[in-house]
Amino acid sequence: MKKILLLSLFLFSFPSFAAMNHGGMIMDEKGMIMNHNPDKLPKDCTEISEDVDITIRGGRKFAKDYAGKMFTYDKRDWQVPPCARVNVTFINEDDIRHQFMIHGLPGYMYPKGMFTIELYGKGQKTASFIVPSRDYTYYIHCEVSQHTEKGMKGQLKVGKGSGDLDSILGLTPPLTPDLYPIKNSHYTWITLIFSILLGAVFIRVLSYFLSKREDV
Numbered sequence: 001m002k003k004i005l006l007l008s009l010f011l012f013s014f015p016s017f018a019a020m021n022h023g024g025m026i027m028d029e030k031g032m033i034m035n036h037n038p039d040k041l042p043k044d045c046t047e048i049s050e051d052v053d054i055t056i057r058g059g060r061k062f063a064k065d066y067a068g069k070m071f072t073y074d075k076r077d078w079q080v081p082p083c084a085r086v087n088v089t090f091i092n093e094d095d096i097r098h099q100f101m102i103h104g105l106p107g108y109m110y111p112k113g114m115f116t117i118e119l120y121g122k123g124q125k126t127a128s129f130i131v132p133s134r135d136y137t138y139y140i141h142c143e144v145s146q147h148t149e150k151g152m153k154g155q156l157k158v159g160k161g162s163g164d165l166d167s168i169l170g171l172t173p174p175l176t177p178d179l180y181p182i183k184n185s186h187y188t189w190i191t192l193i194f195s196i197l198l199g200a201v202f203i204r205v206l207s208y209f210l211s212k213r214e215d216v
């Protein structure tokens with residue numbers, strides 16, 4: 001009886017006991033949060049300077065104005081003060097998996113320097129991370145295969161940041177742009193002249209037959 005009481009106390013002490021918490025990972029049937037950190041301060045911060053709430057949407061529809069791109073976020077550039085607590089609400093508007101993944105955070109607090117919110121389909125999740133004090137530009141992306149290349153990339157500047165990252169839609173050009181060069185040889189010119197001549201002959205023949213019809 002005592003054991004059951006203890007067990008139920010243990011279970012109900014968690015707000016969501018259906019979700020599993022493995023180390024820095026919180027998972028359920030809708031998605032996953034990695035390295036949620038609402039209170040642990042980076043070594044170089046004495047206190048949380050500010051709470052910054054960010055709502056970010058991800059999906060196909062936000063990329064429709066960008067040629068050759070398929071997915072992106074509704075906004076791709078943020079700036080927060082040093083030592084801010086960033087509360088991210090990530091909304092996935094697609095029926096496929098998307099992530100909000102930020103890299104370069106201190107490894108002693110965030111394993112592999114990452115903080116991630118992942119949604120397996122339409123839905124939303126909120127989690128927090130606290131940024132260090134130095135001016136730096138953090139890389140944000142969706143790691144699902146080809147999604148970064150197809151437009152799902154952004155940046156978060158802490159303080160003044162450390163410059164802009166490349167290939168952010170509407171902000172910076174790609175490092176290696178897609179090029180489709182056409183190699184013109186003398187065959188190109190021969191084909192072009194031949195096509196023009198053929199077109200001229202066709203027009204002459206057509207006008208001849210039309211004038212004959214008018215004569216009748």
Ligand SMILES: [Cu+2]
Pocket residue numbers: 071097098099142143144147152
């Ligand atoms: Cu994605």
